[in-house]
Amino acid sequence: MTLKSTENKGIQTLSIHGGEAPDPGSGASVPSLVMSSTFVVDEEISFSATNLSSDTPFVYTRWDNPTTRQLEQKLALLEQAEASLAFASGMAASAAVMLAHLSQGDHLVISNTNYPGTAEFARETLTRLGVEVTPVDTSELQSITNAMRDNTRMVWLETPSNPLLRISDIGAVAEIAHAQNALLVVDSTFASPIATRPLALGADLVVHSLTKYIGGHGDAMGGAVCGSQALIGALRGEALVHYGGVISPFNAWLIMRGMATLPLRMRCHEENALAVARFLEAHGKVEKVLYPGLESHPQHELAKTQMDNFSGMVCFRTAEPKKVAERMMQKLEVIHYAVSLGHHRSLVYLMQTEDLIGSSYRLDGNELDKYRDAAGDGLFRFSVGLEDSADLIHDLESVLT
Ligand SMILES: *Cc1c(COP(=O)(O)O)cnc(C)c1O
Numbered sequence: 001m002t003l004k005s006t007e008n009k010g011i012q013t014l015s016i017h018g019g020e021a022p023d024p025g026s027g028a029s030v031p032s033l034v035m036s037s038t039f040v041v042d043e044e045i046s047f048s049a050t051n052l053s054s055d056t057p058f059v060y061t062r063w064d065n066p067t068t069r070q071l072e073q074k075l076a077l078l079e080q081a082e083a084s085l086a087f088a089s090g091m092a093a094s095a096a097v098m099l100a101h102l103s104q105g106d107h108l109v110i111s112n113t114n115y116p117g118t119a120e121f122a123r124e125t126l127t128r129l130g131v132e133v134t135p136v137d138t139s140e141l142q143s144i145t146n147a148m149r150d151n152t153r154m155v156w157l158e159t160p161s162n163p164l165l166r167i168s169d170i171g172a173v174a175e176i177a178h179a180q181n182a183l184l185v186v187d188s189t190f191a192s193p194i195a196t197r198p199l200a201l202g203a204d205l206v207v208h209s210l211t212k213y214i215g216g217h218g219d220a221m222g223g224a225v226c227g228s229q230a231l232i233g234a235l236r237g238e239a240l241v242h243y244g245g246v247i248s249p250f251n252a253w254l255i256m257r258g259m260a261t262l263p264l265r266m267r268c269h270e271e272n273a274l275a276v277a278r279f280l281e282a283h284g285k286v287e288k289v290l291y292p293g294l295e296s297h298p299q300h301e302l303a304k305t306q307m308d309n310f311s312g313m314v315c316f317r318t319a320e321p322k323k324v325a326e327r328m329m330q331k332l333e334v335i336h337y338a339v340s341l342g343h344h345r346s347l348v349y350l351m352q353t354e355d356l357i358g359s360s361y362r363l364d365g366n367e368l369d370k371y372r373d374a375a376g377d378g379l380f381r382f383s384v385g386l387e388d389s390a391d392l393i394h395d396l397e398s399v400l401t
Contacts, residue, residue, distance in 0.1 A: 141173070
Protein backbone atom coordinates (compact mmCIF):
# COMPACT_ATOMS: atom_id res chain seq x y z
CA MET A 1 0.00 0.00 0.00
CA THR A 2 3.09 2.16 -0.05
CA LEU A 3 4.82 2.63 -3.40
CA LYS A 4 7.64 0.06 -3.43
CA SER A 5 9.40 2.03 -6.12
CA THR A 6 8.73 5.46 -7.54
CA GLU A 7 10.96 4.90 -10.54
CA ASN A 8 8.55 3.61 -13.13
CA LYS A 9 5.49 5.47 -11.94
CA GLY A 10 3.66 8.10 -13.94
CA ILE A 11 3.12 11.68 -12.87
CA GLN A 12 -0.56 11.16 -11.91
CA THR A 13 0.31 8.22 -9.68
CA LEU A 14 3.18 10.14 -8.07
CA SER A 15 0.98 13.21 -7.48
CA ILE A 16 -1.46 11.02 -5.56
CA HIS A 17 0.72 8.44 -3.79
CA GLY A 18 4.23 9.97 -3.85
CA GLY A 19 5.70 10.73 -0.43
CA GLU A 20 2.67 9.53 1.52
CA ALA A 21 1.57 6.25 3.06
CA PRO A 22 -1.33 5.03 5.22
CA ASP A 23 -0.91 5.97 8.87
CA PRO A 24 0.94 3.06 10.55
CA GLY A 25 -1.01 3.47 13.81
CA SER A 26 -4.59 3.59 12.51
CA GLY A 27 -4.36 2.41 8.92
CA ALA A 28 -5.95 5.70 7.80
CA SER A 29 -5.72 5.99 4.02
CA VAL A 30 -5.42 9.78 4.19
CA PRO A 31 -2.08 11.18 5.42
CA SER A 32 -2.35 12.12 9.07
CA LEU A 33 -2.21 15.77 10.03
CA VAL A 34 0.31 16.19 12.85
CA MET A 35 -0.12 19.64 14.39
CA SER A 36 2.20 18.94 17.35
CA SER A 37 4.95 21.52 17.68
CA THR A 38 7.10 19.20 19.82
CA PHE A 39 7.82 15.46 19.91
CA VAL A 40 8.48 13.08 22.81
CA VAL A 41 11.96 11.57 22.43
CA ASP A 42 13.60 8.59 24.13
CA GLU A 43 17.22 9.64 23.72
CA GLU A 44 19.19 12.88 24.17
CA ILE A 45 19.15 14.96 20.99
CA SER A 46 21.36 17.99 20.48
CA PHE A 47 19.71 21.37 20.78
CA SER A 48 21.71 22.76 17.86
CA ALA A 49 20.48 22.81 14.29
CA THR A 50 24.09 22.40 13.19
CA ASN A 51 23.88 18.78 14.38
CA LEU A 52 20.76 18.04 12.28
CA SER A 53 21.05 15.05 9.99
CA SER A 54 18.57 13.24 7.80
CA ASP A 55 18.10 10.51 10.44
CA THR A 56 17.50 12.85 13.39
CA PRO A 57 14.08 11.87 14.86
CA PHE A 58 11.31 14.49 14.93
CA VAL A 59 12.14 16.98 17.70
CA TYR A 60 10.43 20.27 16.98
CA THR A 61 8.23 21.32 14.06
CA ARG A 62 10.43 24.26 13.04
CA TRP A 63 13.08 21.63 12.24
CA ASP A 64 10.90 18.98 10.65
CA ASN A 65 7.35 17.63 10.93
CA PRO A 66 5.81 14.34 9.70
CA THR A 67 3.04 15.99 7.64
CA THR A 68 5.36 18.58 6.12
CA ARG A 69 7.90 15.87 5.33
CA GLN A 70 5.31 14.01 3.24
CA LEU A 71 4.62 17.20 1.26
CA GLU A 72 8.37 17.69 0.73
CA GLN A 73 8.81 14.12 -0.53
CA LYS A 74 5.90 14.43 -2.95
CA LEU A 75 7.28 17.72 -4.28
CA ALA A 76 10.78 16.28 -4.71
CA LEU A 77 9.33 13.41 -6.76
CA LEU A 78 7.42 15.78 -9.06
CA GLU A 79 10.42 18.08 -9.55
CA GLN A 80 12.80 15.11 -10.02
CA ALA A 81 14.87 16.49 -7.13
CA GLU A 82 16.85 14.64 -4.46
CA ALA A 83 15.20 16.74 -1.77
CA SER A 84 12.84 19.60 -1.11
CA LEU A 85 12.12 21.98 1.74
CA ALA A 86 8.79 23.69 2.47
CA PHE A 87 8.40 27.24 3.80
CA ALA A 88 5.55 29.44 5.04
CA SER A 89 5.21 31.23 1.69
CA GLY A 90 6.89 31.62 -1.68
CA MET A 91 8.56 34.79 -0.41
CA ALA A 92 9.89 32.96 2.67
CA ALA A 93 11.42 30.38 0.31
CA SER A 94 12.87 33.01 -2.07
CA ALA A 95 14.30 35.19 0.71
CA ALA A 96 15.81 32.11 2.38
CA VAL A 97 17.63 31.05 -0.80
CA MET A 98 19.03 34.54 -1.41
CA LEU A 99 20.07 35.21 2.18
CA ALA A 100 21.64 31.78 2.63
CA HIS A 101 23.74 32.00 -0.55
CA LEU A 102 24.64 35.69 -0.94
CA SER A 103 27.00 37.66 1.28
CA GLN A 104 28.42 41.16 1.29
CA GLY A 105 30.46 41.73 -1.88
CA ASP A 106 28.70 39.00 -3.87
CA HIS A 107 26.86 39.75 -7.09
CA LEU A 108 23.40 38.58 -8.21
CA VAL A 109 22.05 38.62 -11.79
CA ILE A 110 18.24 38.57 -11.79
CA SER A 111 15.32 39.00 -14.21
CA ASN A 112 14.44 42.71 -14.55
CA THR A 113 10.70 42.01 -14.58
CA ASN A 114 9.51 39.32 -12.21
CA TYR A 115 7.37 38.78 -9.14
CA PRO A 116 7.33 42.24 -7.44
CA GLY A 117 8.15 40.84 -3.99
CA THR A 118 11.28 39.15 -5.32
CA ALA A 119 12.28 42.26 -7.31
CA GLU A 120 11.90 44.53 -4.29
CA PHE A 121 13.69 42.12 -1.94
CA ALA A 122 16.69 41.95 -4.29
CA ARG A 123 16.78 45.66 -5.02
CA GLU A 124 16.10 47.01 -1.51
CA THR A 125 17.14 44.39 1.05
CA LEU A 126 20.06 42.64 -0.64
CA THR A 127 21.71 45.89 -1.72
CA ARG A 128 21.35 47.23 1.87
CA LEU A 129 23.30 44.15 3.00
CA GLY A 130 26.08 44.88 0.50
CA VAL A 131 25.12 42.49 -2.29
CA GLU A 132 25.46 43.90 -5.82
CA VAL A 133 22.37 43.29 -7.95
CA THR A 134 22.12 43.51 -11.76
CA PRO A 135 18.59 43.13 -13.18
CA VAL A 136 18.55 42.10 -16.87
CA ASP A 137 16.13 40.76 -19.45
CA THR A 138 16.96 37.08 -18.88
CA SER A 139 15.20 36.06 -22.08
CA GLU A 140 18.27 37.50 -23.87
CA LEU A 141 21.29 35.26 -23.29
CA GLN A 142 23.73 37.98 -24.34
CA SER A 143 22.41 40.29 -21.60
CA ILE A 144 23.14 37.63 -18.98
CA THR A 145 26.63 36.97 -20.36
CA ASN A 146 27.38 40.71 -20.33
CA ALA A 147 26.18 41.04 -16.74
CA MET A 148 28.36 38.21 -15.34
CA ARG A 149 31.31 39.25 -13.14
CA ASP A 150 34.01 37.44 -11.18
CA ASN A 151 31.95 37.83 -7.99
CA THR A 152 28.62 36.65 -9.50
CA ARG A 153 27.44 33.93 -7.12
CA MET A 154 23.85 33.50 -8.32
CA VAL A 155 21.68 33.87 -11.41
CA TRP A 156 17.95 34.06 -10.67
CA LEU A 157 15.43 33.29 -13.38
CA GLU A 158 11.67 33.45 -13.31
CA THR A 159 10.16 31.62 -16.28
CA PRO A 160 7.51 32.30 -17.45
CA SER A 161 8.00 35.66 -15.78
CA ASN A 162 5.49 37.98 -14.16
CA PRO A 163 3.75 39.80 -15.90
CA LEU A 164 5.21 39.71 -19.44
CA LEU A 165 5.37 35.90 -19.54
CA ARG A 166 8.91 36.05 -20.91
CA ILE A 167 10.53 32.63 -21.23
CA SER A 168 14.20 32.17 -20.30
CA ASP A 169 16.29 29.32 -21.69
CA ILE A 170 17.14 27.37 -18.52
CA GLY A 171 19.69 25.01 -20.11
CA ALA A 172 21.64 27.80 -21.82
CA VAL A 173 21.60 30.02 -18.72
CA ALA A 174 22.82 27.09 -16.59
CA GLU A 175 25.94 26.91 -18.78
CA ILE A 176 26.59 30.65 -18.45
CA ALA A 177 26.09 30.55 -14.65
CA HIS A 178 28.18 27.44 -14.08
CA ALA A 179 31.07 28.77 -16.18
CA GLN A 180 31.34 31.44 -13.48
CA ASN A 181 30.73 29.03 -10.56
CA ALA A 182 27.43 30.76 -9.87
CA LEU A 183 24.28 28.93 -8.75
CA LEU A 184 21.29 28.94 -11.09
CA VAL A 185 17.99 29.36 -9.23
CA VAL A 186 14.68 29.16 -11.12
CA ASP A 187 11.36 30.44 -9.77
CA SER A 188 9.10 27.99 -11.60
CA THR A 189 5.81 29.05 -9.98
CA PHE A 190 4.10 29.99 -13.27
CA ALA A 191 5.16 26.72 -14.93
CA SER A 192 4.55 24.20 -12.11
CA PRO A 193 6.43 20.87 -12.12
CA ILE A 194 3.96 19.59 -14.72
CA ALA A 195 5.23 22.04 -17.36
CA THR A 196 8.98 22.29 -16.64
CA ARG A 197 11.59 20.46 -14.52
CA PRO A 198 14.39 23.08 -14.24
CA LEU A 199 16.78 20.73 -12.35
CA ALA A 200 16.81 18.30 -15.28
CA LEU A 201 17.74 21.26 -17.52
CA GLY A 202 20.72 22.24 -15.34
CA ALA A 203 19.34 24.51 -12.59
CA ASP A 204 20.74 24.06 -9.06
CA LEU A 205 17.63 25.09 -7.12
CA VAL A 206 13.94 25.47 -8.01
CA VAL A 207 11.67 27.78 -6.02
CA HIS A 208 7.87 27.56 -5.92
CA SER A 209 5.08 29.53 -4.38
CA LEU A 210 2.88 26.59 -3.29
CA THR A 211 0.11 29.17 -2.84
CA LYS A 212 -0.41 29.09 -6.60
CA TYR A 213 -0.78 26.05 -8.92
CA ILE A 214 0.67 23.44 -6.60
CA GLY A 215 -1.85 24.04 -3.78
CA GLY A 216 -4.28 25.14 -6.44
CA HIS A 217 -7.33 26.14 -4.41
CA GLY A 218 -6.44 29.52 -2.92
CA ASP A 219 -6.84 28.35 0.68
CA ALA A 220 -3.27 27.86 1.92
CA MET A 221 0.00 29.76 1.62
CA GLY A 222 3.28 27.95 1.24
CA GLY A 223 6.60 27.95 -0.57
CA ALA A 224 9.27 25.39 -1.41
CA VAL A 225 12.82 24.94 -2.63
CA CYS A 226 13.93 21.77 -4.47
CA GLY A 227 17.47 20.63 -5.25
CA SER A 228 20.31 18.32 -4.25
CA GLN A 229 20.41 16.71 -0.81
CA ALA A 230 23.50 18.77 0.03
CA LEU A 231 21.98 22.16 -0.86
CA ILE A 232 18.60 21.41 0.72
CA GLY A 233 20.13 19.94 3.90
CA ALA A 234 22.22 23.09 4.38
CA LEU A 235 19.18 25.26 3.72
CA ARG A 236 17.14 23.40 6.35
CA GLY A 237 19.80 24.05 9.01
CA GLU A 238 20.36 27.70 8.20
CA ALA A 239 17.24 29.07 6.61
CA LEU A 240 14.37 27.01 7.97
CA VAL A 241 15.58 26.51 11.52
CA HIS A 242 17.20 29.94 12.00
CA TYR A 243 15.14 32.33 9.85
CA GLY A 244 12.06 30.44 10.98
CA GLY A 245 9.70 30.79 7.99
CA VAL A 246 8.18 27.38 8.68
CA ILE A 247 4.91 26.23 7.05
CA SER A 248 1.96 25.27 9.23
CA PRO A 249 1.43 21.48 9.03
CA PHE A 250 -2.23 22.23 8.31
CA ASN A 251 -1.25 24.24 5.23
CA ALA A 252 1.17 21.49 4.21
CA TRP A 253 -1.70 19.00 4.47
CA LEU A 254 -4.06 21.17 2.40
CA ILE A 255 -1.39 21.76 -0.26
CA MET A 256 -0.66 18.02 -0.44
CA ARG A 257 -4.37 17.36 -0.99
CA GLY A 258 -4.35 19.94 -3.80
CA MET A 259 -1.29 18.34 -5.39
CA ALA A 260 -3.11 15.06 -5.97
CA THR A 261 -4.96 16.70 -8.88
CA LEU A 262 -2.12 18.93 -10.15
CA PRO A 263 -1.58 17.03 -13.46
CA LEU A 264 -5.33 17.02 -14.19
CA ARG A 265 -5.73 20.66 -13.28
CA MET A 266 -2.77 21.78 -15.40
CA ARG A 267 -4.24 20.00 -18.41
CA CYS A 268 -7.52 21.89 -17.97
CA HIS A 269 -5.78 25.21 -17.16
CA GLU A 270 -3.88 24.93 -20.45
CA GLU A 271 -6.93 23.97 -22.48
CA ASN A 272 -9.00 26.86 -21.06
CA ALA A 273 -6.13 29.34 -21.38
CA LEU A 274 -5.64 28.50 -25.04
CA ALA A 275 -9.38 28.96 -25.72
CA VAL A 276 -9.40 32.30 -23.88
CA ALA A 277 -6.17 33.48 -25.54
CA ARG A 278 -7.50 32.71 -29.03
CA PHE A 279 -10.77 34.50 -28.22
CA LEU A 280 -8.86 37.55 -26.96
CA GLU A 281 -6.51 37.58 -29.94
CA ALA A 282 -9.50 37.76 -32.30
CA HIS A 283 -11.31 40.47 -30.27
CA GLY A 284 -11.33 43.98 -31.73
CA LYS A 285 -10.92 45.72 -28.36
CA VAL A 286 -7.83 43.75 -27.40
CA GLU A 287 -4.51 45.25 -28.50
CA LYS A 288 -2.15 42.48 -27.48
CA VAL A 289 -2.26 38.98 -26.00
CA LEU A 290 0.68 37.26 -24.35
CA TYR A 291 0.48 33.49 -23.91
CA PRO A 292 3.42 31.10 -24.42
CA GLY A 293 1.10 28.66 -26.21
CA LEU A 294 0.23 31.15 -28.96
CA GLU A 295 2.29 31.22 -32.15
CA SER A 296 2.45 35.02 -31.70
CA HIS A 297 4.37 34.75 -28.40
CA PRO A 298 7.96 35.98 -28.99
CA GLN A 299 9.45 32.82 -27.43
CA HIS A 300 6.84 30.29 -28.55
CA GLU A 301 9.53 28.03 -30.07
CA LEU A 302 11.57 28.00 -26.86
CA ALA A 303 8.38 27.46 -24.83
CA LYS A 304 7.61 24.40 -26.96
CA THR A 305 10.97 22.82 -26.12
CA GLN A 306 11.03 23.76 -22.41
CA MET A 307 7.37 23.45 -21.39
CA ASP A 308 5.26 20.27 -21.53
CA ASN A 309 2.22 22.42 -20.74
CA PHE A 310 1.80 26.15 -21.44
CA SER A 311 0.10 26.70 -18.08
CA GLY A 312 -2.89 28.96 -17.44
CA MET A 313 -1.51 32.51 -17.35
CA VAL A 314 -2.70 34.84 -20.11
CA CYS A 315 -1.88 38.56 -20.18
CA PHE A 316 -3.64 41.06 -22.41
CA ARG A 317 -3.82 44.76 -23.15
CA THR A 318 -6.73 47.02 -24.00
CA ALA A 319 -7.20 50.75 -24.55
CA GLU A 320 -8.13 52.68 -21.35
CA PRO A 321 -7.24 49.81 -19.02
CA LYS A 322 -8.47 51.58 -15.87
CA LYS A 323 -11.98 51.88 -17.32
CA VAL A 324 -11.96 48.22 -18.31
CA ALA A 325 -10.79 47.33 -14.78
CA GLU A 326 -13.72 49.29 -13.31
CA ARG A 327 -16.15 47.40 -15.52
CA MET A 328 -14.53 44.13 -14.44
CA MET A 329 -15.02 44.96 -10.76
CA GLN A 330 -18.69 45.73 -11.38
CA LYS A 331 -19.74 43.26 -14.03
CA LEU A 332 -17.75 40.05 -13.91
CA GLU A 333 -19.94 37.14 -12.88
CA VAL A 334 -17.60 34.15 -12.79
CA ILE A 335 -14.08 35.63 -12.81
CA HIS A 336 -12.89 37.20 -9.55
CA TYR A 337 -11.15 40.57 -9.81
CA ALA A 338 -8.30 39.71 -7.42
CA VAL A 339 -4.54 39.24 -7.26
CA SER A 340 -2.81 35.85 -7.06
CA LEU A 341 -2.96 33.00 -9.56
CA GLY A 342 -3.06 29.27 -10.10
CA HIS A 343 -6.37 28.66 -8.32
CA HIS A 344 -9.30 26.61 -9.64
CA ARG A 345 -11.19 29.95 -9.68
CA SER A 346 -10.33 32.39 -12.45
CA LEU A 347 -8.65 35.58 -11.24
CA VAL A 348 -7.93 38.73 -13.21
CA TYR A 349 -6.06 41.88 -12.17
CA LEU A 350 -4.73 45.00 -13.87
CA MET A 351 -0.95 45.28 -13.49
CA GLN A 352 -0.48 49.01 -14.04
CA THR A 353 2.77 49.91 -15.76
CA GLU A 354 3.29 53.16 -13.84
CA ASP A 355 2.85 51.34 -10.54
CA LEU A 356 5.23 48.46 -11.35
CA ILE A 357 7.90 50.66 -12.92
CA GLY A 358 7.79 53.13 -10.04
CA SER A 359 7.89 50.69 -7.15
CA SER A 360 9.22 47.33 -8.28
CA TYR A 361 11.24 47.42 -11.49
CA ARG A 362 12.66 50.95 -12.01
CA LEU A 363 13.37 50.26 -15.70
CA ASP A 364 14.82 52.95 -17.93
CA GLY A 365 16.09 53.46 -21.49
CA ASN A 366 15.73 50.56 -23.88
CA GLU A 367 14.41 48.19 -21.17
CA LEU A 368 11.61 50.62 -20.31
CA ASP A 369 10.76 50.98 -24.03
CA LYS A 370 10.60 47.19 -24.34
CA TYR A 371 8.33 46.96 -21.30
CA ARG A 372 5.99 49.68 -22.58
CA ASP A 373 5.95 48.11 -26.01
CA ALA A 374 4.62 44.87 -24.52
CA ALA A 375 2.50 46.22 -21.65
CA GLY A 376 1.38 49.72 -22.70
CA ASP A 377 -0.10 51.48 -19.65
CA GLY A 378 -1.05 48.18 -18.08
CA LEU A 379 -1.58 44.49 -18.63
CA PHE A 380 -4.49 42.42 -17.43
CA ARG A 381 -3.01 39.34 -15.81
CA PHE A 382 -5.58 36.61 -16.19
CA SER A 383 -5.12 33.38 -14.25
CA VAL A 384 -7.45 31.19 -16.25
CA GLY A 385 -9.24 28.80 -13.91
CA LEU A 386 -11.05 25.50 -14.29
CA GLU A 387 -14.56 26.79 -15.02
CA ASP A 388 -16.15 26.13 -18.44
CA SER A 389 -14.21 28.17 -20.98
CA ALA A 390 -17.46 29.32 -22.63
CA ASP A 391 -18.50 30.95 -19.33
CA LEU A 392 -15.13 32.67 -19.00
CA ILE A 393 -15.34 33.99 -22.56
CA HIS A 394 -18.89 35.19 -21.96
CA ASP A 395 -17.71 37.04 -18.84
CA LEU A 396 -14.87 38.71 -20.77
CA GLU A 397 -17.19 39.69 -23.62
CA SER A 398 -19.37 41.58 -21.16
CA VAL A 399 -16.51 43.91 -20.15
CA LEU A 400 -14.68 44.32 -23.49
CA THR A 401 -17.16 46.79 -24.95
C1 LIG B 1 3.19 34.50 -5.68
C2 LIG B 1 4.58 34.38 -6.18
C3 LIG B 1 5.66 34.42 -5.29
C4 LIG B 1 5.50 34.66 -3.81
O1 LIG B 1 4.76 33.62 -3.23
P1 LIG B 1 3.86 33.82 -1.89
O2 LIG B 1 3.41 32.43 -1.61
O3 LIG B 1 2.77 34.78 -2.24
O4 LIG B 1 4.78 34.38 -0.85
C5 LIG B 1 6.94 34.29 -5.83
N1 LIG B 1 7.14 34.11 -7.15
C6 LIG B 1 6.11 34.07 -8.02
C7 LIG B 1 6.41 33.89 -9.47
C8 LIG B 1 4.80 34.21 -7.57
O5 LIG B 1 3.79 34.17 -8.45
